[in-house]
Amino acid sequence: MEKLTFTLVTTARKLKPYFEAHTINILTDKPLRRAINSPEAVRQMALWVIELSEFDIRYQSRSAVKGQVLADFLTEFTIIKDQRAKDTSIWRIYMDESSNKHTGGAGVVLHTPKGDKIECMIHMDFSTTTNEAEYEALIEGLDLAIAARAKSMIIYFDSQVLISQVYGSYKCKNERLKRYLEEVKGRANNLQIKLV
Template sequence: MEKLVYALILATRKLRPYFQAHRIEVRTAYPLRHILHNLESSGRMLKWAIELGQFNLEYCPHTAIKGQTLADFILEFDSEVDDKAIVLAEPSSQGNAPAKVREEFPYPWWILHVNGAVNNSGAGAGIILVIPEGHHLMSAIQFKFYVTNNDAEYEALINGLKIALEVGVVNMITRIDSELVVNQVNGGFQARGPRTELYMRCVQHLLRKFGSAKLEGVPREENNNVDVLAKIGSQMDSVTLGQIPLGIQEIPSIP
C-alpha cells in the first residue's frame, strides 16, 4: 500500500502545477481514501496524507478488478501474512495436458459484517470488512429507493459481498443479525414472494464465486458497530461521514 501512495506522491511533486489546477480522479482497488484519512495513521503515511490533502483528489473504485491489480493487492499483504497463505494459480497453456499436481496452501479467511436499517428518515446499509491482519474497512450506503426491512438486509449483504469480491477475497465468513436472511439463503426457510426470492438467488450466486463462503447469524449486540453505520447511512441528510465513505445507491440490486 505504501508503494502506491508513494507513487502518487511522486506524481504530485513532478506535476505539481497540473495537480493544483485540476481535480484528479485516482482509480484504484485499494481503499486509499479510508487509509489516508484514518485518524490512527502515523509516520510516513500521516506525512503523505497531509501532503496529498492540499490537492483536489477523488478516490474512485475500479469498475472491474484486473488480474494485475489482484496480483498487486495480494503481493501488498504478502509481507504481513504467512508466505504460504496465498497462492495464485495460472491456467494451463496446454489444453488436454494433465494438470500438474501442486501443493495446496490455505487462503486466509476474511470476515464481513453487514446490516441494513430502515427508519422514518430513510434506509441504509453498514459494511465492515475485516482483513486477515485485523484492520477494519468501513463503508455506509444510503438507499434512494423504497425498501422493506428484509430488502435492506439483503441489499447490505449484496453490497458487502461485491466489495469483498472486488478486492479478491477467496475465503469469506459473513455475519448478519437477520436470522430470516441467513435461513433463507442457507436453505432453512423458504423465500416468500418473487422479490425476496430474487434477492436470495442473487446472494447465493455471489457466495458461489468465493472459494469458500459461510453465512452466519449473530446476535444484534455482536453486530453493533455495523448497525450504527447502517443507521447513519439511512439519514436523509448524511452527506459525509467524516473518515467513513458514504455511497449512494439509486436503484435496487435486483430487477
C-alpha cells in the same frame, strides 16, 4: 496560501479534540509557516492565525520519496498474470441495516486476514423493507469481498430469516426477495461462506 491556511483551520475545527491532545506535524512543500507568521498574512488572516496559535503545530518540509521505497511498493503489490493467491485465511464481514417507508441504509465492515478494515455505507434512496435492506447489505458485503479477492469468509448478520433463506431452511415466498436471494446465491457460488 489562504486556501492552505483555510484548509488547516477547517481541519483543526473538525478535529479539535485531536489537535488539543497531540502535537500536529504538518508535512508540506509549501512555505506555510512563513506565510502564517508573516505580517502580511496577519493582516489578511488574523483570526485564523489566532485560532491556530492555540494548538501545538509543527511545520516540516516534506522529504522526497526514495526510489527504493517506491520500487518495493510496486514489487509487493503487483500481481503477475498467472499468480494465484495462496492465502486461504478467513475474512470477516459485519453488516447492519435499517429501513423505513421512505428510505433505507446499511453498513458493511470487511476485516481482512491481515487486520485491515474496509468500511462501506449504503444509502437506499427508495422505499424498502427491512428484509430488502438486509439483502442489499449482504450483496454489498459480497461485492466488497469479491473485489478484494476473498475466497473464504464468515459473515456476521443479525437476520435469522435471511440466514435461513440463504441456507434453504426457510422458503422465500416474496417475489422481490426471491430476486435478492438469486443475486446472493449467484455471488456466493465460488466462495466459502458461513453466515452467523
